[in-house]
Amino acid sequence: MNTSPTEPAPPGTDRSGPSALGSAPENRRRTRADRARQVAEVLRRQIASGAFASGLLPNERVLIADFAVSRNTVREALGVLRDEGVIERRQGVGTVIVRRPYEHTLERLTGLAETLRSHGEVVNQVRVADVVRPPGEVARKLHVPDGGRVVYIERLRLLDGVPLSLDLTYLAADIGEPLLAADLAGRDLFGLIEQSTGGRLGSASVTVHAVSGDPHTCELLGIPAGSALFTVERLTRLPDGRPVDLEYLRIRGDRLAFRAELVRAAAPENGAVRQAGTER
């Protein structure tokens, strides 16, 4: 399966540039869709990271030369990004970037509005703010005793008037009840909790899934049914380790990306693997 780098491309291999992507003999079965995906992946990240300040993609000729692929491959790649809602073809203008996602860090614990405030105004439509009996799983995670109550807050969050996420939040009662009278429409819960408790929050465990949104959620978020969403569970603790804030966030995939800086562990990899293996 390995390919000698010096092996010449065979005649008849579809290559349109000086060194088309993946053109060696073993790769002959590669289709245009394979090459288009390669182009689309790079372009998606370029768009998201703000590479095209004009808001326009380079024209086809430039992309053909840069990626060393055929015109049809470039068009298919642009089709992938168009279907994702990233770009749009506009008559007489060119290929326009419709939207690029904001990046939210997964390194420090920050509220959405904290991160995004500089990009636009975050407004929350409060759909529920109430005291409820929690489901068993929520009670366990928040260490609520049998028969105890929690505060449930549900908010649709908009950035510059466009829906960004639907946030379902369960708060320990002593933490949440003072917040029922607070500015839930204008503030992050993190900031409100810290103001109310007079101290910083401590840490959080976060899990991120990717799902196709159900019709009802997508309608609320203003996107076609089945659009890709992040669903995030975030359990936040006080500095003493007490869990107080359990959130289930559904975030539009086209409006947010997560970013992290990772460091390679110094330990030998076999040890790390064995440790990870004990987790489930």
Next chain:
Amino acid sequence: MNTSPTEPAPPGTDRSGPSALGSAPENRRRTRADRARQVAEVLRRQIASGAFASGLLPNERVLIADFAVSRNTVREALGVLRDEGVIERRQGVGTVIVRRPYEHTLERLTGLAETLRSHGEVVNQVRVADVVRPPGEVARKLHVPDGGRVVYIERLRLLDGVPLSLDLTYLAADIGEPLLAADLAGRDLFGLIEQSTGGRLGSASVTVHAVSGDPHTCELLGIPAGSALFTVERLTRLPDGRPVDLEYLRIRGDRLAFRAELVRAAAPENGAVRQAGTER
């Protein structure tokens, strides 16, 4: 918009338990779909974290009592998870968990096979392994001079015979060329690079998007067109900071979740916001 926790639910409010989720007056416009979403979010995370060891969900009666919602709401919640491919109703058996995602950490830098080896066998179908001229963006990120070459490796990765991800990898030539003769089908690239260079990798910048998969990618991954995928860009550096490995991963949303432990920054939040604002 704030709701007094002591306010009684008005007559006619749809509540089927001792304290249905979100039942206060302001919340009267809540539909069954809203309540079903609340149930589905909690169940999805319970399933993913291995709460139901039998592989079966509790029966409807148990769920109705636990979530304090109606039978129809439970059924709608299960419908959401069924549409996501998480569960399946089996005649005479009950509601079966079809698949739960493996969790991949976003704290340390680890290869997929390193993390998942204990859960099953990772096998890579090598689709391309070749020396190519990189697109401009790839060359910039890998610090490849004009006219320079990189190694391109494309692999479909399977865990226990089921597709997990499609990985597109660009490697600096000096790092990648020795790998062309290595066991690309059986090993993580991280391990191969470290074996070849004789040292550990250093750090990586990771960005995670959620997208609806294009038909061709979904076909390769064995899922219906439009299924939710993670697309991950990961740029990995040697300990001296030199970027050597640029990857674009497309990962099935139903097979993997990302996990991270976050710590709240000690700095006052206004400072943090202003800093973030300079990033774009």
